[in-house]
Amino acid sequence: MVKLNKIYTKTGDKGTTGLVSGARVAKHNIRISAYGTVDETNAAIGLAVVALKSETAIPVDQQQTISEMLLRIQNDLFDLGADLATPEIPGSPEPEYPPLRIVPAQVTRLENEIDQLNEELEPLKSFILPGGTQTAAYLHLARTISRRAERLMVELAETEAEIVSQASLQYINRLSDHLFVIGRYVNDKGKTDILWTPGANR
Numbered sequence: 001m002v003k004l005n006k007i008y009t010k011t012g013d014k015g016t017t018g019l020v021s022g023a024r025v026a027k028h029n030i031r032i033s034a035y036g037t038v039d040e041t042n043a044a045i046g047l048a049v050v051a052l053k054s055e056t057a058i059p060v061d062q063q064q065t066i067s068e069m070l071l072r073i074q075n076d077l078f079d080l081g082a083d084l085a086t087p088e089i090p091g092s093p094e095p096e097y098p099p100l101r102i103v104p105a106q107v108t109r110l111e112n113e114i115d116q117l118n119e120e121l122e123p124l125k126s127f128i129l130p131g132g133t134q135t136a137a138y139l140h141l142a143r144t145i146s147r148r149a150e151r152l153m154v155e156l157a158e159t160e161a162e163i164v165s166q167a168s169l170q171y172i173n174r175l176s177d178h179l180f181v182i183g184r185y186v187n188d189k190g191k192t193d194i195l196w197t198p199g200a201n202r
Contacts, residue, residue, distance in 0.1 A: 030156050035084035037149035038172070042077040044142035045070055045179075051135040058133075058186055066182055069113055073175065076106055080168060084153070088163040102168045110174040117181045122190035129194040132187035139183035146176045 015028075049070050052063055079100055086099040130140030150172040157164035184190045 030152060030159060031084060031087065031162070034149060034152040034156050035081040037145060037152055038077050038081050038084065041142055041145045041149055041175075042074050044138060044145050045074055045077075048135050048138035048142060049074075051133075051138055052186065055133055055135055055186065057188065058135075062185075066186065069178075069182065072109070073178070076102070076171070079106070080171060083165065083168055084156075088165070090163070101165060102171050104167050104170075107167060107170045107174055110171065110178050114174070114178050114181050117185050120189050121181070121184050122193070124190070125195065127196040128184070129196055130183075131194050132183075132192050135186045136183040139179050139186070143176045143179040143183065146172060146179060150176065 049067055052058070052067055052070075055063065058066075080102050082100040083102050088099075130144075131137050150169075153164050153169060153172055156162050157169065184193055187193050
């Protein structure tokens with residue numbers, strides 16, 4: 001169990017931070033940027049969870065379903081952050097406690113939920129503009145941040161001597177799709193989506 005007794009430690013005052021292994025790296029290190037952006041995604045999802053509670057047009061049972069999905073994702077994102085903060089080092093001795101890693105079952109759950117929600121949505125006739133309900137707007141914000149996290153994770157994975165698991169990359173890729181679908185779902189199952197009209201203002 002994590003126990004945080006002291007919030008500031010002063011250990012990062014010189015621009016470095018510690019990984020789970022104890023190694024210290026620059027705060028602008030791409031690995032730090034990757035899991036920092038995962039954390040940013042989580043915060044944006046938190047805004048959506050709070051906004052959802054005041055969406056009077058969304059039935060309570062649907063609010064409950066979506067809220068539970070988003071809270072599971074928030075917990076997963078802490079798992080993903082822990083995964084990224086614990087670099088896999090080939091040839092190193094087995095740790096006493098196995099590191100926390102994203103597993104394929106978490107990816108599969110996202111896929112199943114995407115399929116479940118998408119079955120109830122109005123078919124897409126155009127790209128949509130972020131907006132509609134406040135909850136949808138926050139979900140689109142979270143979606144775009146998760147895409148940035150994905151770009152950083154891919155860049156990290158392509159960096160020499162760095163490893164990012166396939167399950168982690170799959171999870172962050174599915175997540176943006178999941179947030180997109182939920183964003184449509186809370187817009188009256190796509191009926192109040194704002195459609196893009198190409199060249200409308202030329």
